[in-house]
Amino acid sequence: MNARQLKSSILQYAMQGKLVDQDLAEESVSVLLEKLVKDKELLTKKKLKEGESHFSYINEEEIPFEIPDSWKWVRVKELCEINPKNRAADDIEAGFIPMKLIEDGFSNQHSYEKKTWGEIKKGYTHFQSGDIVVAKITPCFENLKSAIIRELPNNIGAGTTELFVFRPYSNLINKKYLLWIFKTSLFIEKGVSSFSGTAGQQRASRNFIENYLVPLPPYEEQKRIVDKINVLEEKVDTYGALYQRNEFIQKKFPFDLERSILQYAMKGKLVSQDTSDKSTSILLEKIRTEKEKIEKHKRSKKKEFIQITKEEVPFDIPTSWEWVRLKELGFIISGGTPKTAISDYWSDEGLLWITPSDMGKAKDKYIAASSRKISEKGLDSSSAQLIPGNSIVYSSRAPIGHINIVEEQYATNQGCKSIHPLKDYVDIDFLYYALKFMTPWIQRKATGTTFKEISGTVFGESVIPFPPLEEQRRIVKKIEELIRVTNILRIKN
Template sequence: MTGKQLRNSILQWAIQGKLVPQDPNDEPASVLLERIREEKAHLVKEKKIKRDKNESIIYRGEDNSYYEKMPDGTVRCIDFEIPFEIPDSWVWCRVSNIFILNPKNNNEDDDMAAFIPMEMINACYGSSYTYKEVKWKSIKNGYTHFSDGDIAFAKITPCFQNRKSAVFENLPNGIGAGTTELKVLRPYVNTVNPYYLLFFLETPYFVEEASFKGTANQQRIISGYLEGKLFPLPPKAEQDRIVKQVQQLLPLTDKYESAFEANLRQQDSINTLLRKSILQEAIQGKLVPQLESEGTAEELLAEIAEEKKRLVKDGKLKKSALTASRIFRGDDNRYYEQIGSQILDISSEIT
């Protein structure tokens, strides 16, 4: 298992409720979901957000199937959409129903803010970025807005697959703007741990199932993929435990990856040496046993010499091909090469 495969497994376990144990004392996610709906209604009343015309309710029926109640009251079975089982204390919901998507900032022009182009967001598991400090008026138009606590990810390839994503924190005046190739999500107050959402956005479930549209070099996730994605919502206390566990494990996966790659390099070196050793054993006559019934190499050389004479006679080889050297071992145990009447000591060439 590579380091990337291990990280993917950890994050996938996290969103399936398999990374930390469930605590029966936790407030269930159904209560948390109700609080999100109340907060949404409050913000709609204050005209801070628009009413969600696509808000649905997902529940499990008495027949153990999953159903989704739509805003018009219709109900449909969505068993075919459910990607995996989650603990009983968790709930499924659509991303667009529990997060504010692509929020806007409303600040004074002279307020200092963070400017974050794509190259300042690091490709990694977790959150890592830098920023330039500029006046808000220079970036408030033509860029994607975000604030402290918001979560963003790159919607364009290959940045999306490379997991360019971040939880924004400690920005100047708590605000910023950046590349238009970002999707930004804002949790409702104290309902979803920003890092739990970040880890969800970095899972194979979210990244590897995405569909794209556009030219070969500039493909973006299709419209509606994020909004309609099913989100496994745990109790808030369990979210916090998951985040703590993942943050402890990710640095260990870096060490694992270094050791894994070092082992691969060592294995490659061993394999190379092994191949060389086998070939060397082969040409030294040490790989298989010798059998007297197979004859000797001297007899084979004699056959070759006769064949060469025949080919010269048939005009298929030049006569010069008959001029060959003969290598032999002398009574003194040294090796000699005879070329015509000349005999040379070649012991130094024999390895």
């Protein structure tokens, strides 16, 4: 149960007469209501005719729950003047309250803007200090935008027309008690059921507001209920902060756990090293030889090797491992975008054309769909490139750090960089997890003003820890075994 649910339960408990004890020595509600009628007559200067009652008949079917015998059910319109008007000189200072200045939830807080009364007396809802305001439009009504107005300039004000205003006829109606009534779940549920109007502009009806039944206790009991709610509210707020903190930890925990698993893996602490594994240095030599053959065949210019400096190494790794640059493990490939208005450049039968937005929608480490597909003509007429399957695509901007494995041939826009690793020497799943863990270090190298970006060069020169091939495979097996557990935790949260 969260804090809002707990507060709602407390209010419901209070409105059923179960929060504080009844005191038979207190003045009865009947006497209170007689005084209220007299106060109303003085306020409105209207006297009831002989035999006329101020209180309307209440059908048994209308009563939502039982209340103590010392309480009475009374309609809102019999306790308050609704949407009263103010009279004041145009030049006096007043408070103006648009909806945004009324806080939602249980806070009972608002602020105001200073205006002259002449500026706001027409076209707005009137109120004064001490009035209760309740939003009538969705979603403000459901969000409990309601408060007791206080400390207005000259005690007068006006504001959004999307308010009901309540001015109790008598001081024997505790305003804070009445405000709590307007924040109960029952009031909100019944108000929502009375909604009318078009979608997004629905409002609680005036008829609902006027006839809503208030469970009214004796005046002294009203005060005791309000005092008790105030005490409990402080404790619930403390509970709420702890609840939110606990929820945050619960939601964050699986991600933190996965990050810890990857940290152990990339520091060589997740599985044991095996001296019988083939040396990483020999593995790298084979990769370089293989790359040279491919580049020679493609007549590509041989890439200059840049020594890794101590400053680039973020943590220690086992002596049997090596720090390597991404471009040493395969081929770095960038993307591009053909003209979107030319239909021939796009085809439902074409290749995946992956963007950071597509990657953001991917549910796991593999991506097999894109919102658009590029045609052969589109490839030929743009900087987009055909990328072999079994490559890793990495979003290099907006945002930096989405990572997916692509099993089929594809292309990307310029917001992605790809690496096609030499599969006989590099475990693609290990490379995926290594990139995932090293992304914070890659992100630090981003440049740009409008948005940060990682260039193909910077991506290729990024460093990752690199173990022997057999150990890569053992690490992947252990990571995926443990990540299955974190996924179960995510589902539960």
